[in-house]
Amino acid sequence: MSEALPAAIPQHQIRASHTDTTVTVYQAYAPHLGLPAARDGRFPAAWKRERMTWIKPSFLWMMYRCGWAAKADQETVLAVEIxxxxxxxAVREACLSHYDRDVHPDHAAWKQALRTSPVRVQWDxxxxLHLNPLPYRSLQLGLSGPASRAYADEWTVSIRDVxxxxxxxxxLLRSGEAAAARALLPVEIPYPSGRAETGRDDSVIAGQMG
Structure with a gap:
């Protein structure tokens, strides 16, 4: 739960609901994809494994993206435990979705990494709780090719319709009951991803998890 975290939050830090063996990410789909996925606990054949798919460990960022499950083709919100x-x-293989001179030797090196990596990192x-932007960032991972297929068919442990x-x-929010709404948020805590939380706070995007 982002608002319950200490004030000194690194600008780039993975926060998620996780266990010793799994981490929960969120996606939103049209009902014809989302409902079968939640029912069967796996993505249906109609889920296009060759396309890039973006996974988000932040529940509230997912709510911002899908408009509380009100946007077209995002009416079904899934909690995917992987x-x-x-x-x-995936994080180790990831390349930033944009060029950063502090991470890449030069623009050509970034372009090369972008061409060869099946995973993109984006920090938004x-x-x-009211979907206003905070001064620190939330991770998105874009999975394509082998990473997308592995996500759908190998990494997924469970899928819940949330x-x-x-x-x-x-x-509850629209009724002015913010405290009650906040109490229902999934608990998201810093993810123990090695160097992701030490030294340069964007080291994770350079594939340096340790």
């Missing part, structure tokens, strides 16, 4: 081994491997402003939770929290 293996930490898969998630950690984290959101508070659309009712999203709508309940939103209803």
């Amino acid at each position: 293996t930490r081994a898969g998630f950690d491997g 402003p984290e959101r508070d 659309t009712p939770l999203a709508r309940e929290i939103h209803t």
Whole structure:
């Protein structure tokens, strides 16, 4: 739960609901994809494994993206529990979605990494309970090619439909019951990803998890 974290939060830090073996990420889909996925605990054949898919460990950033499950083709919000081994491997392979002179030797090196990596990292402003931007960032991982296929068919442990939770929290907020809404948020804490939380706070995007 982002708002319950200490004030001194690194600008780039992975925060997530996780266990010793799994980490939960969020996605939103149209019902014809999301409902079968939640029912069967796996992505259906209609889920296009060759396309890039973006996974988000932040529930509130997902709410910002899907408008509390109200945007077209994002009416079904899924909590996808995946293996930490898969998630950690994806982070190690990741390349920033944009050029950063502090991370890449030059623009050509970034372009080369972009061409060869099946995983993209993007940091977007984290959101508070009212979906306002916060001064620190939330991770998105874009998975393509082998990473996308592995996510759908190897890493996924369970898939839950959390659309009712999203709508309940939103209803409470609109009724002015922010404390009750906040109490329902999934608990997200710093993810133990080695060097991701030491030294340069963006070291994780350079594939230096340790």
